[in-house]
Amino acid sequence: MAINIKFSEKTFQNKRREPSECAEIALELRRDVIKSLYLAKSGHSGGSLGTADIFSVLYFGGVMRYRSEEPYWKERDRFVLSAGHLAPILYATLARAGYFEPSELSTLRKYNSRLQGHPGIDHHLPGLETSSGSLGQGISIALGMAMSDKYLDKSDRRVFCLTGDGELQEGICWEAAMCAGHYRLDNLCWIVDSNDCQIDGRVRDVMSIYPLADKFRAFNFEVVEIDAHNYEEILSAFDKFIDYHTHNNGKPFVIIANTFMGKGVSFMHDNYKWHGNPPNEEQTIKALEELGEIVELF
Amino acid sequence: MKKYEIKGNKPTRHGFGEGLVELGERYDNVVVLGTDVTGSVLTSFFQEKFPDRFFSIGIAEQNATTIATGLALSGKIPFFASYSAFTAFRNSDMLRISVAYNNANVKIGGGHSGITVGPDGATHQALEEISFLRTLPNMTVVVPADYEEAKKATIAIGEMAGPAFIRFGRSPVPMFTEKDSHFELGKANVLTEGNDVAIIACGIMVWQSILAAEELYKRKGIKARVINCHTIKPIDVQTIVDAAFECGAIVTAEEHQLHGGLGGAVAEVLAKNYPVPIEFVGVRDTFGESGEPEELMGKFGLTWREIYASALLAIDRRDTNSKSYFNIKDVAHYNE
Numbered sequence: 001m002a003i004n005i006k007f008s009e010k011t012f013q014n015k016r017r018e019p020s021e022c023a024e025i026a027l028e029l030r031r032d033v034i035k036s037l038y039l040a041k042s043g044h045s046g047g048s049l050g051t052a053d054i055f056s057v058l059y060f061g062g063v064m065r066y067r068s069e070e071p072y073w074k075e076r077d078r079f080v081l082s083a084g085h086l087a088p089i090l091y092a093t094l095a096r097a098g099y100f101e102p103s104e105l106s107t108l109r110k111y112n113s114r115l116q117g118h119p120g121i122d123h124h125l126p127g128l129e130t131s132s133g134s135l136g137q138g139i140s141i142a143l144g145m146a147m148s149d150k151y152l153d154k155s156d157r158r159v160f161c162l163t164g165d166g167e168l169q170e171g172i173c174w175e176a177a178m179c180a181g182h183y184r185l186d187n188l189c190w191i192v193d194s195n196d197c198q199i200d201g202r203v204r205d206v207m208s209i210y211p212l213a214d215k216f217r218a219f220n221f222e223v224v225e226i227d228a229h230n231y232e233e234i235l236s237a238f239d240k241f242i243d244y245h246t247h248n249n250g251k252p253f254v255i256i257a258n259t260f261m262g263k264g265v266s267f268m269h270d271n272y273k274w275h276g277n278p279p280n281e282e283q284t285i286k287a288l289e290e291l292g293e294i295v296e297l298f
Numbered sequence: 299m300k301k302y303e304i305k306g307n308k309p310t311r312h313g314f315g316e317g318l319v320e321l322g323e324r325y326d327n328v329v330v331l332g333t334d335v336t337g338s339v340l341t342s343f344f345q346e347k348f349p350d351r352f353f354s355i356g357i358a359e360q361n362a363t364t365i366a367t368g369l370a371l372s373g374k375i376p377f378f379a380s381y382s383a384f385t386a387f388r389n390s391d392m393l394r395i396s397v398a399y400n401n402a403n404v405k406i407g408g409g410h411s412g413i414t415v416g417p418d419g420a421t422h423q424a425l426e427e428i429s430f431l432r433t434l435p436n437m438t439v440v441v442p443a444d445y446e447e448a449k450k451a452t453i454a455i456g457e458m459a460g461p462a463f464i465r466f467g468r469s470p471v472p473m474f475t476e477k478d479s480h481f482e483l484g485k486a487n488v489l490t491e492g493n494d495v496a497i498i499a500c501g502i503m504v505w506q507s508i509l510a511a512e513e514l515y516k517r518k519g520i521k522a523r524v525i526n527c528h529t530i531k532p533i534d535v536q537t538i539v540d541a542a543f544e545c546g547a548i549v550t551a552e553e554h555q556l557h558g559g560l561g562g563a564v565a566e567v568l569a570k571n572y573p574v575p576i577e578f579v580g581v582r583d584t585f586g587e588s589g590e591p592e593e594l595m596g597k598f599g600l601t602w603r604e605i606y607a608s609a610l611l612a613i614d615r616r617d618t619n620s621k622s623y624f625n626i627k628d629v630a631h632y633n634e
Binding site: 141 | 327329350351353355356358360361363364365366367368369370371372373374376391392394395396399400401
């Protein structure tokens with residue numbers, strides 16, 4: 001038995017959407033994640049599935065301003081994936097946003113692919129702003145971008161950055177937090193994928209980062225904590241950020257996005273063992289069924 | 299032989315600080331990040347002149363390195379500087395992934411480098427940066443010899459695309475290059491003509507090499523070709539191979555560990571293209587210690603005397619086709 005993996009050709013517009021539409025897109029993204037990881041035979045399933053709802057709102061819910069047909073558009077908002085191992089969900093998002101053909105998702109982690117195991121801009125993937133993969137560095141790069149926009153270009157561009165929660169164990173994250181508060185970077189939206197999972201187990205057991213919201217408040221952040229599988233909450237968190245930035249409230253913004261690792265696939269749900277593994281054939285069939293696609297067997 | 303005059307002493311960090319100001323005047327997108335020691339590495343000159351383009355990051359070199367990357371990815375030309383000990387090692391992962399892998403247009407100043415930072419002692423005497431930085435893909439590495447050259451090198455790395463590291467020092471060192479002497483990244487300068495032995499040096503050891511060449515001529519009639527190899531990466535293959543071909547014996551001299559620095563780079567070039575005897579002058583796999591710069595240069599074997607002895611050794615090896623030497627204790631150590 002073998003399975004026939006196909007990527008749909010669907011792309012999505014970026015516009016204000018109803019929660020049900022965001023859910024529909026997130027489902028497509030999750031299917032892409034499962035398929036590309038199955039074909040890659042290695043990679044990070046759990047976090048990529050867990051953050052799919054955030055990505056669907058960020059790129060397709062009218063939050064970020066970008067032009068996929070003009071990747072280097074000067075007025076674009078920028079997204080930095082500090083948690084570089086979540087590359088599969090970013091690639092799926094960029095493909096569905098029209099930066100490149102969704103069929104290219106089948107090349108993830110393969111020789112000569114633009115879809116490197118961790119994002120690498122030396123491979124010239126449209127829509128990718130920076131290389132990342134060594135944890136903690138992306139948020140600090142995002143800071144540099146935000147400082148450039150706010151203080152040097154005096155532009156109203158925004159910078160979005162997603163880190164993991166285990167990632168916050170890296171000291172540089174707190175250097176970045178201190179600096180974001182110091183420079184009042186209200187054009188920076190830091191999203192923490194808070195799933196309490198990392199490779200070795202629960203974040204709270206490996207090295208506790210809690211209380212998290214208080215830590216960010218102490219660094220002068222505006223903090224919002226949400227259920228990041230609830231589209232209304234995700235949308236309203238981003239709305240708040242945009243509103244605060246528009247009114248120059250002078251504080252960096254952090255969304256503590258509570259997620260479940262592996263969300264959408266029952267056997268991966270909230271299980272840290274799925275941090276860094278791809279599904280095998282049987283698991284892929286099951287996962288895709290749960291995500292609304294019956295795979296062709298031959 | 300061409301004579302070089304000392305026109306006073308000045309630290310190379312002054313050249314860096316003044317070079318930054320000149321760059322700031324020429325280009326609106328040059329920005330500087332401070333990591334607390336602005337008055338030491340003289341990024342303070344830029345800060346005074348262009349406060350709107352200066353960001354204080356605090357004692358956080360890792361963050362400064364990656365913020366610089368973000369600025370570079372936004373079309374700016376960011377410089378940041380601290381002591382080499384912290385801008386090459388504290389942040390080494392950031393240099394590798396964020397700066398080099400992104401091929402980001404970030405310029406790194408490694409100040410207070412080498413043994414001549416003096417009394418601060420081993421923790422602050424970076425002696426390994428050249429070795430580390432030249433292994434990073436995309437990275438340019440420059441080690442200017444004096445004040446004027448440091449200024450030119452600073453401007454040159456600001457005007458080139460891609461990441462670059464410039465190494466400079468704290469203590470006043472002889473000024474012997476001219477304002478109008480030619481400086482080109484990646485092109486070593488031949489300072490004295492000679493075909494008996496070539497001395498390839500960088501940083502403060504260039505002046506010591508000139509002294510050694512004078513002594514070689516005065517005492518032995520040996521004409522040494524002194525080459526100021528200010529750019530370690532990309533290395534000037536042609537000038538080095540020419541020197542090996544025409545002199546047949548090489549000495550390298552650097553204020554850096556013997557492993558992997560300028561000497562290593564020269565050896566790589568010659569092993570592949572034109573093997574000849576090479577002797578290496580540098581710090582011999584040890585940490586530094588407190589003391590005045592001159593005392594330490596003596597103790598760690600970083601003076602014209604070691605270069606002089608090494609030149610004789612290299613010549614002898616060439617002429618006798620011999621493989622190993624134990625007769626000059628200090629120098630032979632590394633060849634054992």
